[in-house]
Amino acid sequence: MARFSGILSHMKIGFDARMFGPATGGGGLGRYVEQIASRLHAADQEGSYAFFLKPEHADALPGARRFVTDIHWYGWKEQVLLPRLLDQGEFDLLHFPHWNVPLFLKTPFVVTVHDLILLDEPASSKASTRHPIMFWLKYAAFRLVLSHAVRASRHIIAVSEHTKQAILRRFPEVPASKITVILEGLSPLPAADGPALAPRPYLLSVGNAYPHKNLDGLLRAFRLAAQALPGTHLVLAGRTDAFRRRLQASPEALALGERLVWVDDPTDAQLSTLYRDATGYVFPSRLEGFGLPPLEAMAAGVPVASSNAGSLPEVLGNAAVFFDPNDERAMATAMEALVNDQSLRTTLIARGQENLRRFSWDRAAAQTAEVYRNTLR
Numbered sequence: 001m002a003r004f005s006g007i008l009s010h011m012k013i014g015f016d017a018r019m020f021g022p023a024t025g026g027g028g029l030g031r032y033v034e035q036i037a038s039r040l041h042a043a044d045q046e047g048s049y050a051f052f053l054k055p056e057h058a059d060a061l062p063g064a065r066r067f068v069t070d071i072h073w074y075g076w077k078e079q080v081l082l083p084r085l086l087d088q089g090e091f092d093l094l095h096f097p098h099w100n101v102p103l104f105l106k107t108p109f110v111v112t113v114h115d116l117i118l119l120d121e122p123a124s125s126k127a128s129t130r131h132p133i134m135f136w137l138k139y140a141a142f143r144l145v146l147s148h149a150v151r152a153s154r155h156i157i158a159v160s161e162h163t164k165q166a167i168l169r170r171f172p173e174v175p176a177s178k179i180t181v182i183l184e185g186l187s188p189l190p191a192a193d194g195p196a197l198a199p200r201p202y203l204l205s206v207g208n209a210y211p212h213k214n215l216d217g218l219l220r221a222f223r224l225a226a227q228a229l230p231g232t233h234l235v236l237a238g239r240t241d242a243f244r245r246r247l248q249a250s251p252e253a254l255a256l257g258e259r260l261v262w263v264d265d266p267t268d269a270q271l272s273t274l275y276r277d278a279t280g281y282v283f284p285s286r287l288e289g290f291g292l293p294p295l296e297a298m299a300a301g302v303p304v305a306s307s308n309a310g311s312l313p314e315v316l317g318n319a320a321v322f323f324d325p326n327d328e329r330a331m332a333t334a335m336e337a338l339v340n341d342q343s344l345r346t347t348l349i350a351r352g353q354e355n356l357r358r359f360s361w362d363r364a365a366a367q368t369a370e371v372y373r374n375t376l377r
Contacts, residue, residue, distance in 0.1 A: 013049050013094070013095065014091040014094040014095070016052050016097060017052055017057075017060075021034050028292045031292070032112070032159075035185060035361040037061060041064045043366075047065060049065065050089065051064050051065065052069055053066055055068055067085070073098070079103055082102050092376055093107070093154070095112070096110070100145060101153070103145065103148050110153060110155045110156070110157065111156055112156075112157040113156055113163055114159050115166070115287070115290070117212055117287050117289070118146055119170055120166060121212045121287050147171070150167060153178075154375050155374070155375045156174070157179075157368065158182075158289075159290045162310055163289045182367045184359060185361030186359045186361075189269075189275070190272050192272035197235075197263055197273055198277070200279070201231065201233070201339070202232060202233040202278060203233070204275065206271065207293055211243070216250060217284055218236075218331065219234075222259075223256060225335045229336060233258075233260070236261070237270075280302060281294060281297035283306040284325050288311050295355075303349050304320040304321070305322075306322055309325050319348060319352040319355040321338065
């Protein structure tokens with residue numbers, strides 16, 4: 001882990017690390033918190049940083065100034081109790097790695113915005129497991145909190161140029177100079193040394209089953225491609241929740257029978273095994289602020305087919321074959337090429353390795369510290 005210079009002398013920076021770790025923070029967001037917080041702490045020569053952690057990660061970041069709180073995200077305690085705790089710390093600056101910033105916080109803060117899916121992917125009661133009235137009340141509260149975080153922050157970190165442009169489009173009063181784009185890094189997964197988890201050959205897709213992930217569209221597209229891909233399976237790996245259970249019981253899933261394989265709640269070691277054995281990786285999302293799983297696939301030497309929506313062309317560059325996520329025939333054609341076109345596969349694998357050089361957690365942490373310095377000048 002590289003060290004970087006220029007820690008803020010005599011300044012106190014508080015970091016909301018409650019979502020520390022991919023298991024706690026819900027995947028990519030938790031990994032972002034873990035990687036940035038760990039590197040800021042490793043480079044901290046003067047005790048400039050303090051980290052707020054949940055009890056299950058009280059032992060994380062050994063040697064750091066740690067405050068343990070059981071206040072969960074998105075609840076009333078976060079809005080009422082957390083600002084009191086944070087303001088009592090008399091910090092010069094706070095960093096929230098997500099938009100869930102308390103409305104009545106007095107301390108200046110920086111916020112990381114990963115995406116505006118909450119605003120750009122129109123919500124509906126059909127896309128929720130809650131009663132429609134409760135869903136819309138919670139949705140309105142989330143919009144209020146997100147808007148406050150963007151407007152009231154001293155500075156905004158966006159994880160892609162796409163996310164920056166989405167912020168400027170949604171919040172025209174925010175100057176472009178208030179937003180710094182800092183690309184995420186790529187965390188190495190454990191070595192894959194376990195037995196196969198699915199029958200080969202297979203196409204793999206990793207992630208949750210939220211509606212914007214477009215997994216129902218992927219299932220329909222795979223059915224279109226099935227005749228051109230004899231013996232090929234589709235493997236969906238992700239967190240078990242109500243959205244995933246709903247998809248598993250859907251007509252699209254049931255129609256694929258044994259050609260569809262579910263790997264629920266995979267560990268990092270299991271993900272490594274799934275990437276190792278995959279023939280190709282498919283990412284059908286309708287909207288992404290960054291897009292980590294296809295980069296993990298590239299790191300494993302797996303060719304990628306991806307939606308051309310959101311940040312994905314920016315992040316994946318020329319190292320993927322792209323399709324319109326709303327065109328299931330185009331998605332099917334991309335999957336067929338990923339399996340059957342050996343020349344394309346070889347090209348994508350080589351380009352994927354080159355593309356990965358753009359992503360570094362060490363660089364992201366150093367750029368984050370620079371944002372702190374510039375904000376406090």
